[in-house]
Amino acid sequence: MKEAAAVAFVPVLLIWTLTPIYNIVMVSLDSKGDVFSNDIWPPHPSLDSFWIVLSEGYWYLQYFWQQFGNSVYIGAATTFLTLLIGSLASFSIGRMRLKYGWLVSNAALLTYAIPASFLAIPFYSIMLKYGLADNLWSVIFAEVTFATPYAIFIFRQYAVSIPIELDEAARIDGASPVQIYLRVYLPLMAPALVAVGTYALLLAWNEYLYQFMLLSSKQSMTVPVALAQFLNSDEAPWNYMMATAIIYAIPPVAIYYAFRGRMTAGLTMGGVKG
Secondary structure, eight states: HHHHHHHHHHOOOOHHHHHHHHHHHHHHHHOOTTTTOOSSSSSOOOSSHHHHHHHHHSSTTTTTTHHHHHHHHHHHHHHHHHHHHHHHHHHIISSSSSTHHHHHHHHHGGGSSSSSGGHHHHHHHHHHHOOOTTOOOHHHHHHHHHHHHHHHHHHHHHHHTHHHHHHHHHHHTTOOOOOOOIIIHHHHHHHHHHHHHHHHHHHHHHHHHHHHHHOSSSOOHHHHHHHGGGGSSSSSSHHHHHHHHHHHHHHHHHHHHHHHHHHHHHHHHHHOOO
């Protein structure tokens, strides 16, 4: 009975999941960009919309590649800083056995008790005071703030599976804490690093609220914010918008499927060893 119910639920889940993606692709292939068409498939499908996006052939897309580069820069910097701060914090708390280290990690997790949207105005005020308004680093600092507590939690949980005797053996051989961190800790933490790195990248890649608030000029905007600008025109070019969305979604999807094995291992090991 349960198997039959599961089999019956699969098509419903697939339709629910794939219908929005199908509509995005359909509109992007429609030369007129008609979102209210009753056609199941565009009568004259065309890839012109993708070429317009790639060649920046529409006035709302004149900074597309620069905005795409901004997204890559923010994603890469957020990922790097999240991994660096999270791994150093978890190493110091868990492996160096700092007194009251548990208090630091628990206090970091408590930050998730406050919704990110509630902190948008304070963040904007802080960045304005420090001269970081309309600066990519303002978004990077905000994203790292939200991603780091999760990183510390996962790293600490995963590190439990790494025998502390390895650190002690390295100390006996004369290794310094920095050498233990670089040559013992980080290599063994690879699955967790991939899992958290993917999470941080996707968080920064898909962020809209803070990018919208902190970035104002078209040259500093990211693609998600620029996409919303399409709606400001009298006649929104939906086909260009959907083509832009598809192109923008390719990198994170490729990264996810390239590292999903290590990502799953990192997350499940962290959960089991808690």
